Amino acid sequence: MEHFALWLSAFLTLGILSFLYKDNPWYKLSEAIFVGISAGFWVVTLFWDNLVGKFWDGWQDEPMLFVGAALGFLMLLRLVPKIGWISRWPLAFIVGATSGLWLMNYLASNIMVQVMATIQPLFSTGYASGFDAGWGAIISSLVIVVGTFTGLVYFFFSKEHKGAFGGAARVGIFFIMITFGASFGYTVMSRMSLLIGRMDFLLGDWLGMIG
Amino acid sequence: MSLPLAATHPRLSVHLFFPIIVIVLTTCSSAFGQSDTQLDTTVVDDTVSIAAAPVTTLLVEDGKYDDGDSLRLFWVPSIDDQLIDSKVTGYRVYRLVNDGAAEPIVDLLPGVGNYTDKNVELDSSYVYYVATLTESGEYPSIHTESISPQREWINFRRGYLFIIMMIISAAIIFYVETAKRGKKLFVRKIAGLEAIDEAVGRATEMGRPVLFIPGISDMDDVQTLAALTILGRVSRTIADYDSKIFMPVSRSLVMTAARETIKTSYQAAGRPDAYNDDMVNYVTDEQFGYVAAVDGLMVREKPATVFLLGAFFAESLILAETGNSIGAIQIAGTARPAQLPFFIAACDFTLIGEELFAASAYLSGEPRMLGSLKGQDVGKAIAMITILLGVVAVTLSEAWGVGIMTDLHAWLVKVFSSS
Numbered sequence: 001m002e003h004f005a006l007w008l009s010a011f012l013t014l015g016i017l018s019f020l021y022k023d024n025p026w027y028k029l030s031e032a033i034f035v036g037i038s039a040g041f042w043v044v045t046l047f048w049d050n051l052v053g054k055f056w057d058g059w060q061d062e063p064m065l066f067v068g069a070a071l072g073f074l075m076l077l078r079l080v081p082k083i084g085w086i087s088r089w090p091l092a093f094i095v096g097a098t099s100g101l102w103l104m105n106y107l108a109s110n111i112m113v114q115v116m117a118t119i120q121p122l123f124s125t126g127y128a129s130g131f132d133a134g135w136g137a138i139i140s141s142l143v144i145v146v147g148t149f150t151g152l153v154y155f156f157f158s159k160e161h162k163g164a165f166g167g168a169a170r171v172g173i174f175f176i177m178i179t180f181g182a183s184f185g186y187t188v189m190s191r192m193s194l195l196i197g198r199m200d201f202l203l204g205d206w207l208g209m210i211g
Numbered sequence: 212m213s214l215p216l217a218a219t220h221p222r223l224s225v226h227l228f229f230p231i232i233v234i235v236l237t238t239c240s241s242a243f244g245q246s247d248t249q250l251d252t253t254v255v256d257d258t259v260s261i262a263a264a265p266v267t268t269l270l271v272e273d274g275k276y277d278d279g280d281s282l283r284l285f286w287v288p289s290i291d292d293q294l295i296d297s298k299v300t301g302y303r304v305y306r307l308v309n310d311g312a313a314e315p316i317v318d319l320l321p322g323v324g325n326y327t328d329k330n331v332e333l334d335s336s337y338v339y340y341v342a343t344l345t346e347s348g349e350y351p352s353i354h355t356e357s358i359s360p361q362r363e364w365i366n367f368r369r370g371y372l373f374i375i376m377m378i379i380s381a382a383i384i385f386y387v388e389t390a391k392r393g394k395k396l397f398v399r400k401i402a403g404l405e406a407i408d409e410a411v412g413r414a415t416e417m418g419r420p421v422l423f424i425p426g427i428s429d430m431d432d433v434q435t436l437a438a439l440t441i442l443g444r445v446s447r448t449i450a451d452y453d454s455k456i457f458m459p460v461s462r463s464l465v466m467t468a469a470r471e472t473i474k475t476s477y478q479a480a481g482r483p484d485a486y487n488d489d490m491v492n493y494v495t496d497e498q499f500g501y502v503a504a505v506d507g508l509m510v511r512e513k514p515a516t517v518f519l520l521g522a523f524f525a526e527s528l529i530l531a532e533t534g535n536s537i538g539a540i541q542i543a544g545t546a547r548p549a550q551l552p553f554f555i556a557a558c559d560f561t562l563i564g565e566e567l568f569a570a571s572a573y574l575s576g577e578p579r580m581l582g583s584l585k586g587q588d589v590g591k592a593i594a595m596i597t598i599l600l601g602v603v604a605v606t607l608s609e610a611w612g613v614g615i616m617t618d619l620h621a622w623l624v625k626v627f628s629s630s
Contacts, residue, residue: 016503023510031503038497078467091430091468098431104369107376115594116627119601119620121609145602152595157398157569158588176563177555184552191525 010206013198118148147175262345263291263298266324271339271355279333279362284326286352289343292321300344304328305351307338318344331360371629375593383586390578396585398573403542403560407574410540411448414515420455421445422514424505424530426521426545427498430464433568434546438521439465439472440571440580441544445518446473450480458491459508461501466493502526506533519543519558520567523550531557544570597623 015030059065071090078087122141150172153165161169203209266286274281284304292299299321305313306328319326331337336357342349390396414421423445425438442458449456456473460466469491477486494504506529509517517534519527519541527550534541535557543554544562554561562570565587572580601623607616 019506023507028507031507034497034500035495035504038500039493039495042496075464075467087467088471091464094430094464095436099433102433104372104376107379108372111375111590111594112372112627112629115597115601116624118598119605119623119627121606122602123606123610145598149595149598152591152598155565156588156591156595157401158585159397160399179548180552180555183549184556187549187552191528194525 006206010202013202017198114148118144120144146171147179151175262347263343263350264289265343265350265352266302266341267352269339269341269352269355271337271358273358273361274327274329276363276366276368277360279360280329280331282328282331282337282339282358282360284328284339284341284355286324286341288322288324289350291343291345297321298345300346303342303344303349305340305342307354309335310338310357313340333360333362335359369629371626375590375626378593379586379590382589383583385582386585387579387582390582396581398569398581398584401562401566401570401573403544403562403566404570404573406540406542406560407445408448410516410542411445411452411454413540414449415452415454417515419513419515420457421449421516421518422505422509422512422534422539423456423458423518424521425458425460425465425469426519426523427461427501427526428522429462430468432522434520434522435462435465437568437571438544439468440575441518441520441567442469443472443476444574446476447480450477450482450485453482453485456490457508457512457514459494459501459505460491461494461496461498463493466491498524498526502529505530509533509537509539513537514539517541519545519554520562521545523547523554528553528557534558597627 012030012033015026016034018024018030019027055065055069059069071093074090075087078084120141122145123138150168152172153168154161154172154176156165156169159165200210266289269284269286271282271284273279274283288302289299291297301321302319302323303315304317304319304326306316307313316328316330317326328337328339336359338357339355340352342351386396411421423442425435425442426432428435430436446456458469458473460469470488473490474483474486477483494501509530510533514534514537517539519530519534520543523530523545524547527545527547531541531543531553541558542560542562543558544567545551545554546564546567548564551561551563555563569584572584601620604616604620604623607613608620
């Protein structure tokens with residue numbers, strides 16, 4: 001059985017990779033199996049984890065679960081065309097509750113903490129007595145302050161990007177693009193590890209060509 | 212021999228000449244008729260030096276602005292707790308829950324004078340004492356008063372955060388009301404949005420469909436909400452042009468909301484008969500299962516235009532590259548910084564970060580969304596001004612020691628550290 005599972009995994013892995021050449025029946029088969037099994041897996045997981053694991057096993061101790069169950073039931077009213085509009089209520093509840101819950105967290109992390117982290121001296125202590133601040137520290141401070149400030153200017157939508165404001169926005173987008181470039185390289189390298197993992201499976205576990 | 216006696220009289224503050232006190236106490240205990248036969252027979256050798264004095268001034272207080280889940284202990288370390296040649300090896304905190312038996316809850320290093328117990332419950336009462344540890348034994352302090360943790364409904368430490376939030380909220384309400392009164396609110400042009408009509412028109416001319424992918428997050432992600440708002444405008448244009456749209460999704464709630472959105476657009480365009488529920492179909496919640504299906508769909512249906520708007524993760528480049536390989540015009544947007552580089556590299560237009568949210572407000576023209584966008588600009592203006600002020604203040608303070616700037620910097624730190 002284990003041997004069969006190994007060969008099936010290899011067959012499906014190569015089937016998905018065959019898409020690199022072009023769309024073909026092997027890929028379609030692998031895709032259909034992947035989608036079908038994963039959709040089924042999620043249905044079973046959500047049923048046992050949420051309906052049974054959380055609601056059925058827990059409603060005696062936590063009556064509030066009935067609120068969630070009721071909202072979930074309202075979603076199903078979409079199946080009844082005449083009262084299908086009621087299914088918007090749970091959607092509205094989710095959107096509203098999420099907005100309220102995250103408002104303070106986003107405000108704290110996206111504004112307060114970042115502003116605090118940006119406020120740093122352009123010159124370090126001792127400048128007045130002999131400029132002993134290292135150039136590295138000065139440049140680092142400048143990059144953080146100018147990059148953050150001009151980045152904010154770029155994302156300011158109430159003013160046209162013209163004149164000095166437009167110039168600052170242009171500097172801001174330069175900073176953003178440089179950041180994206182670094183992020184691109186970093187993420188590509190991390191994705192390579194996924195490819196290495198699959199190659200390790202094919203050449204090692206399956207074919208036994210590597211240790 | 213004298214150590215157990217000290218434990219039976221925990222409220223005695225004993226530092227020096229411990230053996231003598233023990234003898235006195237032993238005598239007193241006998242005199243008041245306490246039935247402790249061990250005390251009556253204790254013989255104290257006053258030549259034995261006591262290893263260490265217990266901690267003093269042990270206080271306990273309720274954790275401030277919490278959910279009733281912490282109690283804080285403070286004490287003055289033992290006078291024998293010295294940096295050099297210290298007799299003290301540490302402290303052990305004991306706890307009595309609901310007048311039950313004492314149990315040790317933590318061992319601390321020498322020199323420590325406080326501890327926060329975060330393993331407490333609202334309806335229980337707690338008594339603590341701290342034992343000074345030496346190589347020869349433990350020397351307990353007095354017990355604290357019994358205390359029960361309290362829950363605070365308002366966290367006043369976040370007062371400044373609340374004030375800033377109120378300022379931004381007030382700005383949002385002001386601009387929403389202004390927009391509702393019909394005053395036009397200016398929002399600068401966003402490049403990718405100008406291309407929407409052109410991209411849908413191209414799909415119509417080529418007789419190919421438009422593919423709309425709203426990311427893989429659920430309706431509790433604000434990026435998905437922004438994507439669906441833009442979908443409203445896109446599907447309205449598609450309905451006007453009599454083009455086709457298909458939209459595979461990975462979340463059932465998104466499927467429901469997307470169908471509602473497209474249906475409303477088709478009704479607004481006066482073509483409700485052209486709407487079909489099959490325009491939006493659920494694939495799977497599994498991330499790469501969804502990607503495999505969408506990739507297959509792309510190469511088979513060959514859409515002329517692909518919208519990738521919403522919350523994307525590792526699948527972003529796979530989807531964008533496949534769209535690129537079939538020659539589709541691609542308009543992408545996400546607020547996830549790690550995925551933006553891939554969209555910028557592989558797509559024709561990319562809405563960067565907050566541009567995605569601005570786009571939904573810009574396209575919808577909804578007073579509430581426009582007002583919200585303008586209100587957020589007020590928040591950004593506050594942030595920019597604060598950064599400028601703060602950097603000038605801290606630089607002048609540190610480099611030249613300007614007093615008023617030191618005060619200003621300290622105040623800004625106080626305000627913006629309240630989160």
